[in-house]
Amino acid sequence: MGSKTDVWQGTLALMILKTLETMGPQHGYGIARRIEQTSGHKLLVNYGTLYPALLKLEQEGYIKSAWGVSDNNRKAKFYQLTKAGRKQVEREAREWNETTAILAKFLSPDEV
Amino acid sequence: MTSLRAALLRLCGLFPGARRDRELSEEIQSHLQKHIDHNQRAGMPLGEARRQAFLAFGGVEQTKERYRDRRGVPAFDVLRQDVRYALRTFGRNPGFAAVVVVTLALAIGVNALAFGVVNAVIFRPLPIDHPERVVFVQPNVESEVSHSFPNYRDLRDRNVTFEGLFGYRMSPMDVEVNGDPRRAWGYLATGNYFDVLGVRPAIGRFFHEADDQKPGAAPFAVLSHDFWMAQFHGDPSIAGTIIRINRLPYTVIGVAPASFVGTEVFFRPRLWVPMMMQAQIEVGNPWLENRSTFNLMVAGRLKAGVSPVQATANVNVVAGSLAREYPESNKGLSFRLTKPGLLGDSLRSPVQAFTVGLLALAALVLLIACANLASTLAARGADRAREIAIRLSIGASRGRIIRQLLTETLMLSSAAGAAGYLIAYVASAALSTWQLPIDLPTRFDIHPDTFVFLFTFAASIAAGLIFGLAPARQTSTVDANATLKSLDGATGRQRNRWPLRDVLVAVQVALCFVLVAACLLSLRGLQQTLTMPVGFEPKGVSMVGFQLGLGGYDRSRGMAFQQRALEAVNRLPGVDHAAFSNSLPLNINQSSTEVFPEIPSNQRTSRGRAVVPYAVSPGFFDTLGIPIRRGRAIEARDIFGAPRVAVVNETFARQILRTSDAVGRRFRFEPNAPPIEVIGVIGDGKYRSLTEDPQPAVFTAILQRYDSETTLVVRASVPEDQMVAQIRGALTQLDPALPLHSAGSLEHMLALPRLPNRAAATALSAFGLLAIILAATGIHGVVAYAVARRRREIGIRVAIGATASDVLRLVVGRMAALVAAGAIAGLGLAILLGPLLTQVVYLASPREPVVLAAVGALVLLVGLIACWAPAVRSLRIEPVIALRQE
Numbered sequence A: 001m002g003s004k005t006d007v008w009q010g011t012l013a014l015m016i017l018k019t020l021e022t023m024g025p026q027h028g029y030g031i032a033r034r035i036e037q038t039s040g041h042k043l044l045v046n047y048g049t050l051y052p053a054l055l056k057l058e059q060e061g062y063i064k065s066a067w068g069v070s071d072n073n074r075k076a077k078f079y080q081l082t083k084a085g086r087k088q089v090e091r092e093a094r095e096w097n098e099t100t101a102i103l104a105k106f107l108s109p110d111e112v
Numbered sequence B: 001m002t003s004l005r006a007a008l009l010r011l012c013g014l015f016p017g018a019r020r021d022r023e024l025s026e027e028i029q030s031h032l033q034k035h036i037d038h039n040q041r042a043g044m045p046l047g048e049a050r051r052q053a054f055l056a057f058g059g060v061e062q063t064k065e066r067y068r069d070r071r072g073v074p075a076f077d078v079l080r081q082d083v084r085y086a087l088r089t090f091g092r093n094p095g096f097a098a099v100v101v102v103t104l105a106l107a108i109g110v111n112a113l114a115f116g117v118v119n120a121v122i123f124r125p126l127p128i129d130h131p132e133r134v135v136f137v138q139p140n141v142e143s144e145v146s147h148s149f150p151n152y153r154d155l156r157d158r159n160v161t162f163e164g165l166f167g168y169r170m171s172p173m174d175v176e177v178n179g180d181p182r183r184a185w186g187y188l189a190t191g192n193y194f195d196v197l198g199v200r201p202a203i204g205r206f207f208h209e210a211d212d213q214k215p216g217a218a219p220f221a222v223l224s225h226d227f228w229m230a231q232f233h234g235d236p237s238i239a240g241t242i243i244r245i246n247r248l249p250y251t252v253i254g255v256a257p258a259s260f261v262g263t264e265v266f267f268r269p270r271l272w273v274p275m276m277m278q279a280q281i282e283v284g285n286p287w288l289e290n291r292s293t294f295n296l297m298v299a300g301r302l303k304a305g306v307s308p309v310q311a312t313a314n315v316n317v318v319a320g321s322l323a324r325e326y327p328e329s330n331k332g333l334s335f336r337l338t339k340p341g342l343l344g345d346s347l348r349s350p351v352q353a354f355t356v357g358l359l360a361l362a363a364l365v366l367l368i369a370c371a372n373l374a375s376t377l378a379a380r381g382a383d384r385a386r387e388i389a390i391r392l393s394i395g396a397s398r399g400r401i402i403r404q405l406l407t408e409t410l411m412l413s414s415a416a417g418a419a420g421y422l423i424a425y426v427a428s429a430a431l432s433t434w435q436l437p438i439d440l441p442t443r444f445d446i447h448p449d450t451f452v453f454l455f456t457f458a459a460s461i462a463a464g465l466i467f468g469l470a471p472a473r474q475t476s477t478v479d480a481n482a483t484l485k486s487l488d489g490a491t492g493r494q495r496n497r498w499p500l501r502d503v504l505v506a507v508q509v510a511l512c513f514v515l516v517a518a519c520l521l522s523l524r525g526l527q528q529t530l531t532m533p534v535g536f537e538p539k540g541v542s543m544v545g546f547q548l549g550l551g552g553y554d555r556s557r558g559m560a561f562q563q564r565a566l567e568a569v570n571r572l573p574g575v576d577h578a579a580f581s582n583s584l585p586l587n588i589n590q591s592s593t594e595v596f597p598e599i600p601s602n603q604r605t606s607r608g609r610a611v612v613p614y615a616v617s618p619g620f621f622d623t624l625g626i627p628i629r630r631g632r633a634i635e636a637r638d639i640f641g642a643p644r645v646a647v648v649n650e651t652f653a654r655q656i657l658r659t660s661d662a663v664g665r666r667f668r669f670e671p672n673a674p675p676i677e678v679i680g681v682i683g684d685g686k687y688r689s690l691t692e693d694p695q696p697a698v699f700t701a702i703l704q705r706y707d708s709e710t711t712l713v714v715r716a717s718v719p720e721d722q723m724v725a726q727i728r729g730a731l732t733q734l735d736p737a738l739p740l741h742s743a744g745s746l747e748h749m750l751a752l753p754r755l756p757n758r759a760a761a762t763a764l765s766a767f768g769l770l771a772i773i774l775a776a777t778g779i780h781g782v783v784a785y786a787v788a789r790r791r792r793e794i795g796i797r798v799a800i801g802a803t804a805s806d807v808l809r810l811v812v813g814r815m816a817a818l819v820a821a822g823a824i825a826g827l828g829l830a831i832l833l834g835p836l837l838t839q840v841v842y843l844a845s846p847r848e849p850v851v852l853a854a855v856g857a858l859v860l861l862v863g864l865i866a867c868w869a870p871a872v873r874s875l876r877i878e879p880v881i882a883l884r885q886e
Helices: A002-023 A028-038 A047-060 A083-107 B002-012 B018-041 B046-057 B060-071 B074-092 B094-123 B149-158 B193-197 B225-232 B275-281 B308-325 B348-383 B385-393 B398-433 B450-476 B480-485 B500-531 B555-570 B620-624 B650-655 B720-734 B751-789 B791-799 B804-832 B834-840 B849-875 B879-885
Strands: A063-069 A075-081 B134-139 B162-177 B180-189 B220-223 B242-245 B248-255 B271-274 B297-302 B335-338 B541-547 B575-581 B593-597 B609-616 B628-631 B645-649 B666-668 B676-682 B697-701 B709-716 B740-745
Touching: A002 A028, A002 A047, A002 A063, A002 A075, A002 A083, A028 A047, A028 A075, A028 B018, A047 A063, A047 B018, A047 B046, A047 B060, A075 A083, A075 B018, B018 B046, B018 B060, B046 B060, B074 B094, B074 B398, B094 B348, B094 B398, B094 B450, B094 B751, B134 B308, B149 B162, B149 B297, B149 B308, B162 B193, B162 B225, B162 B271, B162 B275, B180 B193, B180 B275, B193 B297, B220 B225, B271 B275, B308 B335, B348 B450, B348 B500, B348 B751, B385 B398, B398 B450, B500 B751, B500 B804, B500 B849, B541 B720, B555 B575, B555 B709, B555 B720, B575 B609, B575 B620, B620 B709, B645 B650, B650 B676, B650 B697, B709 B720, B720 B740, B751 B791, B751 B804, B751 B849, B791 B804, B791 B879, B804 B834, B804 B849
Parallel strands: B180 B271, B220 B248, B609 B697, B645 B676
Antiparallel strands: A063 A075, B134 B297, B134 B335, B162 B180, B162 B242, B162 B297, B220 B271, B242 B248, B541 B709, B541 B740, B575 B709, B593 B609, B593 B666, B628 B676, B645 B697, B666 B676
């Protein structure tokens, strides 16, 4: 459980950014659902943890937010990527891929 | 960039935002609503849909809290809470806060003031361009600071390490503005003075090397800013104006900027005149071409890249060749380089020792104040044990509690620091405008600057930490369980130990002992310097000075005038004795000259010995009350044409003539000058300062060796101020245009040499008084607290038959032990710190048993008085009332 949370904390920002890149402007609940679906319901963490992360990204200037109306006519706050955010997704995705590739080499059984 | 941006936004988030909070609530609400809708669509009943949505979200309030933490900076939020809480605490008990702030403000103010003095006289550089490259060239001889002009000229021309080397000398001048002659002190300065220092004129121009070439041919004057303002009302067209100095016309060519007041910290010149005018300024005493007259201060700016070590080596090479070329005046000549501003290091080391000693004692006052507040706070902390126990039990960490308590003390100490700085600011402004009661324009500019501000700030933070940390730690170790269960829980664990507040009382008493001892010892030292034999009897003697050369008198008219003045003064009613001389012992203008044995026996003794010279008229010794030990005094028969004679003091006889009976011995003022016969020996006295070792002094006959600088001294049975007025009247009748100076009593003149001790004693008395008050309030606070705390216990004891003396023993006994322990520790400390004290006050001896015993008695007495009121209160405790109260 602990390790899972650590992964969640460390990669949540990238997941949010990637989600916004694929889906366009989205509200908090939508982002949470999408992350859960994409993970194949393997990441089961409180949705509440999403909001401080969103605030952090907004403070860093990677996303911006505005109030709008969602599909079922309810008021919701929509988040979308900024230009800096797009670059950040690219950069972080690349770094993540490199890291996982390296780790994969360590962990793959046919190595040795 | 992004983290900076985030930090800024977070800082903005510090300000409470109800709107932002509402927005967050709405967002969360909208999130939950969507989840509920979703769940319902998936077929859940409303209740279950809601439950699942809330479960998935996690704690709503926790999320908000984390969100807010992210929005602001948590440390600041906590600080804001702590500050608000502290303010509420102070509000509940404003008397306590006020006492703390006032106590600490006084102690910090004293420190800021003392540091301001150290800063101004020791640290602050001269207001010139790159002051760190300017050094003072000092002869390697004890208490010698000056050079002869020919030596300076050679040193200037032969060294290769100085960009420029300049000379200067303080000199009194008669400056006539609008027909009104006034004595004004200024600098004679070589032509390169301003250029080497890199000072730029406020108005007009300064004189340069080229202006200062031929003796007597540079009649220029540069005015100081305040002299220009005071005498010429800041006239912007002053340049080109002709003023008269010593009755000769000089052209004012410029005004120095307000920030530049010469090259000595304590001296504020009124004007600068080129060195080549020396003979016209110091009338009757030309010394520019005399290699044996050491009258010139020399300083210079090192060339870029030259280290002081290299420069020292270089000037000493020059000194070596000067010693070989002019052995009779330069034998053994060598130089060292020192920091300029306090006449090299001749004034620097005593001034430094004095001011730093003062600062150390001020720090002691601050320590006492801290101990005082710490003990009060520790007592109060015990009272707050319940409050803290409650906070601990509802989840506050101990770190958080300590932080809260420290926030409180730091707030108090910062407020005290601000007040203390204000006190120091006002006090130093008052001190800076203060002028010594003498003609010499002194400068004592101790206005606090940024440095002083930073010091005060650091001192108040340190004080807050010192007096807050120990009690805070003690308080935060409160056992919440025990405290909440019993009414008296906090102290339960400590009953058998010495609580911190008790130890602090002993510390206070010890420090107080040291300060009071320092204060009393210095006062004794002062009393001794006031009554110490100075070699003459100043009481009843009046003096008036005038410079006949400035008054336009030549030698023969001058001598006639001196005689007429003496006769006129002798005719005044009440006059017992009257005489005149060129200078007086302990007056500010002491000179030095060399004497040589009659027959130069060998190379070793052919070098002259420095002595303090005076030229005096008949009756001088009677007037000043100087005892004649052997032979006779200077008499009316010792005139031009008669054999040259002199009277020497005992030290001269012993050290230079190597005999106790010097009458009949002879010596010379120059190796080849005619010999002078000693006709009498007088008792030793003080000549340059009260603290000097015995100095050889020689008194020649002014009737054989005319000096236009004249000081009339009169011993009379009438009060001095009346006498001075009468002398002035008599002299004005003889010559209404002659400017008079230094008029006053001899006691008045002695105020200057006595000043350091007087200042030290004043400061120390203030410190001592402060220390006593602090110790008394500290002891009182702790005893009063103990009595209040133990009301119930005392009530029970009285109810079961304790007598008054039992109660007193209970209340006062412990305190008496503490005070006694503190006093013993203080005695040890005082003896240990004694050497520091002797630096501050001349003649203060750290081991005077009578004084130390008196201090001990005083401290015990103060302790007793401080205990008195609470002890009496404890006797009045009515068991019935005391027991019903809880």
